[in-house]
Amino acid sequence: MAWTREDMAARAALELKDGFYVNLGIGIPTLVANHIPAGISVTLQSENGMLGMGPFPYPGEADADLINAGKQTITELPSSSYFSSADSFAMIRGGHIALSILGGMQVAQNGDLANWMVPGKMVKGMGGAMDLVAGVGRVVVVMDHVEKSGAPKLLTRCTLPLTGVGVVDLLITDLGVFEIGPDEGVTLIELAPDVTVEEVKAKTEAAFALAVK
Amino acid sequence: MAWTREDMAARAALELKDGFYVNLGIGIPTLVANHIPAGISVTLQSENGMLGMGPFPYPGEADADLINAGKQTITELPSSSYFSSADSFAMIRGGHIALSILGGMQVAQNGDLANWMVPGKMVKGMGGAMDLVAGVGRVVVVMDHVEKSGAPKLLTRCTLPLTGVGVVDLLITDLGVFEIGPDEGVTLIELAPDVTVEEVKAKTEAAFALAVK
Amino acid sequence: MLRKIRDGAAEALSGLLFDGMTVMSGGFGLCGTPETLIAAIKAAGVRELTVISNNCGIDGASLGLLLEGGQIRKMISSYVGENKLFEQLYLSGTLELEFNPQGTLAERIRAGGAGIPAFFTRTGVGTLVAEGKELRDFDGQTYVMERALTADLAIVKAWKGDAEGNLIYRKTARNFNPMMATAGKVTVAEVEELVEVGALDKDGIHTPGIFVDRIIQGGPYEKRIERVTTRPRPEREAA
Amino acid sequence: MLRKIRDGAAEALSGLLFDGMTVMSGGFGLCGTPETLIAAIKAAGVRELTVISNNCGIDGASLGLLLEGGQIRKMISSYVGENKLFEQLYLSGTLELEFNPQGTLAERIRAGGAGIPAFFTRTGVGTLVAEGKELRDFDGQTYVMERALTADLAIVKAWKGDAEGNLIYRKTARNFNPMMATAGKVTVAEVEELVEVGALDKDGIHTPGIFVDRIIQGGPYEKRIERVTTRPRPEREAA
Numbered sequence: 001m002a003w004t005r006e007d008m009a010a011r012a013a014l015e016l017k018d019g020f021y022v023n024l025g026i027g028i029p030t031l032v033a034n035h036i037p038a039g040i041s042v043t044l045q046s047e048n049g050m051l052g053m054g055p056f057p058y059p060g061e062a063d064a065d066l067i068n069a070g071k072q073t074i075t076e077l078p079s080s081s082y083f084s085s086a087d088s089f090a091m092i093r094g095g096h097i098a099l100s101i102l103g104g105m106q107v108a109q110n111g112d113l114a115n116w117m118v119p120g121k122m123v124k125g126m127g128g129a130m131d132l133v134a135g136v137g138r139v140v141v142v143m144d145h146v147e148k149s150g151a152p153k154l155l156t157r158c159t160l161p162l163t164g165v166g167v168v169d170l171l172i173t174d175l176g177v178f179e180i181g182p183d184e185g186v187t188l189i190e191l192a193p194d195v196t197v198e199e200v201k202a203k204t205e206a207a208f209a210l211a212v213k
Numbered sequence: 214m215a216w217t218r219e220d221m222a223a224r225a226a227l228e229l230k231d232g233f234y235v236n237l238g239i240g241i242p243t244l245v246a247n248h249i250p251a252g253i254s255v256t257l258q259s260e261n262g263m264l265g266m267g268p269f270p271y272p273g274e275a276d277a278d279l280i281n282a283g284k285q286t287i288t289e290l291p292s293s294s295y296f297s298s299a300d301s302f303a304m305i306r307g308g309h310i311a312l313s314i315l316g317g318m319q320v321a322q323n324g325d326l327a328n329w330m331v332p333g334k335m336v337k338g339m340g341g342a343m344d345l346v347a348g349v350g351r352v353v354v355v356m357d358h359v360e361k362s363g364a365p366k367l368l369t370r371c372t373l374p375l376t377g378v379g380v381v382d383l384l385i386t387d388l389g390v391f392e393i394g395p396d397e398g399v400t401l402i403e404l405a406p407d408v409t410v411e412e413v414k415a416k417t418e419a420a421f422a423l424a425v426k
Numbered sequence: 427m428l429r430k431i432r433d434g435a436a437e438a439l440s441g442l443l444f445d446g447m448t449v450m451s452g453g454f455g456l457c458g459t460p461e462t463l464i465a466a467i468k469a470a471g472v473r474e475l476t477v478i479s480n481n482c483g484i485d486g487a488s489l490g491l492l493l494e495g496g497q498i499r500k501m502i503s504s505y506v507g508e509n510k511l512f513e514q515l516y517l518s519g520t521l522e523l524e525f526n527p528q529g530t531l532a533e534r535i536r537a538g539g540a541g542i543p544a545f546f547t548r549t550g551v552g553t554l555v556a557e558g559k560e561l562r563d564f565d566g567q568t569y570v571m572e573r574a575l576t577a578d579l580a581i582v583k584a585w586k587g588d589a590e591g592n593l594i595y596r597k598t599a600r601n602f603n604p605m606m607a608t609a610g611k612v613t614v615a616e617v618e619e620l621v622e623v624g625a626l627d628k629d630g631i632h633t634p635g636i637f638v639d640r641i642i643q644g645g646p647y648e649k650r651i652e653r654v655t656t657r658p659r660p661e662r663e664a665a
Numbered sequence: 666m667l668r669k670i671r672d673g674a675a676e677a678l679s680g681l682l683f684d685g686m687t688v689m690s691g692g693f694g695l696c697g698t699p700e701t702l703i704a705a706i707k708a709a710g711v712r713e714l715t716v717i718s719n720n721c722g723i724d725g726a727s728l729g730l731l732l733e734g735g736q737i738r739k740m741i742s743s744y745v746g747e748n749k750l751f752e753q754l755y756l757s758g759t760l761e762l763e764f765n766p767q768g769t770l771a772e773r774i775r776a777g778g779a780g781i782p783a784f785f786t787r788t789g790v791g792t793l794v795a796e797g798k799e800l801r802d803f804d805g806q807t808y809v810m811e812r813a814l815t816a817d818l819a820i821v822k823a824w825k826g827d828a829e830g831n832l833i834y835r836k837t838a839r840n841f842n843p844m845m846a847t848a849g850k851v852t853v854a855e856v857e858e859l860v861e862v863g864a865l866d867k868d869g870i871h872t873p874g875i876f877v878d879r880i881i882q883g884g885p886y887e888k889r890i891e892r893v894t895t896r897p898r899p900e901r902e903a904a
Contacts, residue, residue: 021875043829043875047528048454049598051873052829056657064457064649065585065599071455071508072655078863079829081870082597084604084632085454085480086536089529093547093780094847096875117554122517123525124507130555131529134548135780165552234636256590256636260767261693262837264634265590269896277696277888278824278838284694284747285894291624292590294631295836297843297871298693298719299775302768306541306786307608309636330793335756336764337746343794344768347787348541378791533781542772543803545784564782564812573803596868629835630869 002174003192008142010035011172011190012101015140016042023047023092023132025102026070028142032101043079045097047128049088052080069128089128093135100136102129104143104171106158109206111168111180113141114160126163133164145173145203152205154178154186175200178208187211215387216405221355223248224385224403225314228353229255236260236305236345238315239283241355245314256292258310260341262301265293282341302341306348313349315342317356317384319371322419324381324393326354327373339376346377358386358416365418367391367399388413391421400424430591430641431620435466438614438640442579443472446499450535450577450606451479451489455508455652458599459488460583462616462644467581468495476500478535478577480528480602484508487650496520502575504528508652527555530572532605537574539608539637544573580610583644584633587617588624591638592631600632607637616644669830669880670859674705677853677879681818682711685738689774689816689845690718690728694747694891697838698727699822701855701883706820707734715739717774717816719767719841723747726889735759741814743767747891766794769811771844776813778847778876783812819849822883823872826856827863830877831870839871846876855883 003011009031016022016032020042024032033055036042044053046068053068054075062073083091091097106114113133116126133139146152154171171178177190186208188200197210216224222244229235229245233255237245246268249255257266259281266281267288275286296304304310319327326346329339346352359365367384384391390403399421401413410423432438449467453459464483467475468491475498482501483490492498493511500522506512515521526534527549537545546569550556560571582603585596593615595603607613615638671677688706692698703722706714707730714737721740722729731737732750739761745751754760765773766788776784785808789795799810821842824835832854834842846852854877 045875046598048457049601051875056655058659059656062651062654062656063597064651065597067455067457067598067651067653071457071652073651073653074655076597076867079827079831079874080867081831081865081873082595082600082868083870083873085528085532085601086605089532090775090779090847091873091875093529093533093549094778095780096778096847112552122513125503125505125525126527126555127505128528130527130553131549134551135529162553258636259837261696262840264636269894271898272895275890275893275895276836277890278836280694280696280837280890280892284696284891286890286892287894289628289836292588292592292635293628294592294626294634295629295834295839296631296634298767298771298840299844302771303536303540303608304634304636306768306772306788307539308541309539309608325791335752338742338744338764339766339794340744341767343766343792344788347790348768375792533779537784540772542784542786543806543808544801545776545781547781562783567782569782594868600868627866627869629833629839629871630866632868 001192001194006031008172008174011177012140012142013037015099015170016040020098021045021096023097023100023136027103029101029103047088047092049083049085050080052077089131092131095135095137097136099138099140100132101140101142102132104141106153106155106160107141107168107171108155108158109186111166111182112158113163113168114158115163117161129163133167138169139167140170140172141168142172145175152203155205175203185209189213214405214407219244221385221387224390225353225355226250228312228383229253233311234258234309236310236313236349240316242314242316243283260301260305262296262298263293265290302344305344308348308350310349312351312353313345314353314355315345317354319366319368319373320354320381320384321368321371322399324379324395325371326376326381327371328376330374332374342376346380351382352380353383353385354381355385358388365416368418388416398422402426430638431589432640432642435462435616435642438642439463439466439470442612443467443470445472446474447578448476448478450580450610451477452582452601452603452606453479453488454598454601455481456484456488456650458583458595458601458603460581460616461488461647462642463581463614464488464491468492473497474499478502478575480504480531482506482509482512484652485511500524502526504531532602534572534575535602535605535609538576539605542574544571546571576609576611578611580606580613582607582613582615584615584617586619586621586626587615587641588621588626590623591615591635591641592626593617593633593638594626594630595632604632607633612639613637614640616642618645618647669877670828671879671881674701674881677881678702678705678709681851682706682709684711685713686817687715687717689819689849690716691821691840691842691845692718692727693837693840694720695723695727695889697822697834697840697842699820699855700727700886701881702820702853703727703730707731712736713738717741717814719743719770721745721748721751723891724750739763741765743770771841773811773814774841774844774848777815778844781813783810785810815848815850817850819845819852821846821852821854823854823856825858825860825865826854826880827860827865829862830854830874830880831865832856832872832877833865833869834871843871846872851878852876853879855881857884857886
């Protein structure tokens with residue numbers, strides 16, 4: 001049985017370590033905040049200029065001056081601080097964020113990521129994604145294993161325009177978890193319940209090694 | 214009769230215009246603050262991280278956290294703001310300071326300035342001088358016209374290591390005032406009382422044109 | 427003393443606008459955008475603008491207003507979703523678009539104000555963003571050279587400001603405003619509250635007055651929210 | 666939650682010091698220098714240090730203490746006057762010295778913390794500072810390329826700080842501290858006052874806690890002044 005979105009978010013949350021500063025992308029990565037393991041404290045960075053992002057506000061308490069990078073209203077914590085976009089991306093580019101969890105359209109077996117542009121469709125822009133994958137120490141991508149059409153998304157080479165080259169360290173899909181290393185390539189390290197290696201192979205273009213725990 | 218240090222500072226103060234943001238160097242330039250013409254309001258920048266520098270404190274009121282770039286204790290004004298050294302020099306390098314008034318050891322007829330280093334002597338360092346002459350819109354140098362030895366300081370070429378190339382716009386010495394332009398070279402535009410053009414010529418190595426008002 | 431305070435947005439922009447000019451506009455989405463000054467630019471009808479702003483507002487609000495008037499020729503942004511009119515204009519070829527990664531955009535503007543003509547960054551190496559740009563290795567890593575951005579006019583929105591032009595921003599409404607204030611040949615600020623000189627915390631001023639040429643009391647502020655997102659109150663509280 | 670607060674300077678530096686390391690130290694002259702941590706580095710006796718700091722203290726105070734112990738091999742600074750021992754060590758060839766223009770030094774450190782490996786500046790073009798460095802024209806102006814600076818350890822001094830490592834500096838004691846806090850592989854901060862998390866103005870935090878690995882209550886602070894300069898009180902007040 002493949003993982004749900006919440007399952008994938010929960011699995012991604014296991015990558016968090018106590019004291020981490022983390023940036024969560026839009027979509028499934030945002031759900032990771034709901035699955036932070038007990039006893040672990042992480043600080044969420046929002047690239048529009050905030051450290052220490054709190055939960056969504058209660059109804060009627062939204063503040064137009066307090067939004068996340070997805071433009072959703074959020075709240076602050078006692079530990080929060082605000083800064084400019086230049087300072088925020090200096091923080092990101094300078095390698096101060098330990099972990100970024102992002103969505104993806106395609107991942108290649110060398111760690112290339114494509115998640116911002118589909119040629120021929122209206123392009124909304126890369127926002128901060130290129131900065132995050134280039135600057136953050138460890139990049140975890142969470143995405144469905146295949147397209148709606150059934151076409152694989154873990155590929156030999158990305159066919160979509162890239163967000164970054166060789167940047168993905170870990171890929172979590174609804175079928176399993178894959179480590180990606182610059183020399184090692186892709187290694188399947190976990191399978192969702194009842195998912196078989198054969199199924200993953202059938203739905204994957206990239207070559208991968210097996211080290212399922 | 215050659216100008217005194219206070220006379221030179223007063224003459225330099227005539228370069229100030231209402232609303233100017235100004236950086237004053239150590240020595241005679243610091244005295245310029247005492248000669249700001251009536252009706253003119255200028256804001257003094259201190260490159261260690263302050264805009265809106267006030268006068269020296271009264272005895273007993275010095276604050277160790279409030280000093281100027283010469284490490285003297287100063288005071289703040291209602292309009293003051295503080296910032297980091299990086300932000301301060303971003304301000305300077307970015308051309309936001311209208312005028313810098315600095316001391317000099319040598320000035321060349323193409324506007325080169327030497328004011329930080331005498332080979333063979335212990336070198337204290339350039340501090341912020343190179344940034345100021347490179348970044349500030351208009352650079353005014355105030356210095357004695359000759360060395361104690363009588364050797365000229367307004368030269369064909371500087372013999373001391375440079376602080377900046379072609380950076381001096383106006384030179385004020387105890388003998389007079391000189392405009393320096395990239396194409397025009399040096400023009401003597403004012404003489405101190407009872408100082409003659411012949412005296413200036415005798416004490417100057419650089420070629421200069423005459424346009425004494 | 428030269429007065430920086432102007433009586434309203436039209437007066438604040440008087441003499442500064444011309445066709446074909448480049449305008450930087452602060453804000454992230456609708457958060458921290460100089461609404462009052464944008465409306466005045468719309469009213470002034472100046473055209474063929476190159477606008478540098480992280481986003482282009484939404485239909486009917488913020489920079490979306492300048493799109494409606496056909497006043498924008500080119501956008502330099504990192505993200506332009508949430509705007510149907512933008513899409514139409516872009517697909518019809520009426521509107522030119524240059525995408526920058528958000529951090530590169532922020533740093534290019536910071537560089538523009540800081541006298542740094544170019545810098546190197548890892549962001550975008552190996553992507554479309556780096557095409558045609560100089561690549562260079564430092565310590566075994568490849569970087570792309572990016573150039574500084576400046577503008578004929580920067581318009582910014584702050585929370586509080588004084589007659590000297592000192593500004594303080596509020597929460598995430600700060601975003602691109604501080605850098606843009608440094609990178610305009612002329613910078614005009616609008617604030618929610620004009621305060622007495624001396625009322626702002628001198629250690630907490632985000633934009634020192636040197637960067638601000640003119641300042642107005644802005645508003646009345648609509649402060650629209652793009653995505654009001656809330657969570658339910660815990661039941662015991664709701665009960 | 667990982668605790669950042671340490672019980673004193675020695676504990677805060679425990680495991681971080683080694684011979685031959687590079688240390689950044691905040692401060693301008695004696696203003697805003699991490700006195701407590703410097704004293705602990707002296708006590709630890711670590712040697713062959715490369716120290717990046719705008720100045721090198723004065724005889725018997727601040728970084729001057731590390732000179733006395735012969736712990737510094739090389740200084741990267743913009744100005745080192747006011748220090749006789751420095752002069753002796755330098756002239757005897759015991760101490761290496763690299764001068765940077767103050768703004769270039771500040772920007773190199775900022776770049777080091779911001780993931781910018783190199784940038785261009787006009788400062789120093791045509792002078793000794795640019796010798797051996799790459800020159801390049803942009804828009805008809807010549808610039809010199811400068812490289813980023815980082816350090817094995819950055820020590821900074823703030824006014825107030827909290828357990829998250831959020832810092833606020835006071836007046837001109839801010840100077841190089843904020844950039845250095847971003848450019849150390851490890852950053853240790855000392856503060857005059859440790860406050861409760863939440864007590865600092867969130868819009869006014871100068872150094873977000875992400876940059877600070879360890880923090881101590883410093884002092885007792887001597888806060889020596891290099892040049893107490895005063896003006897006479899107006900007579901009617903004095904009378």
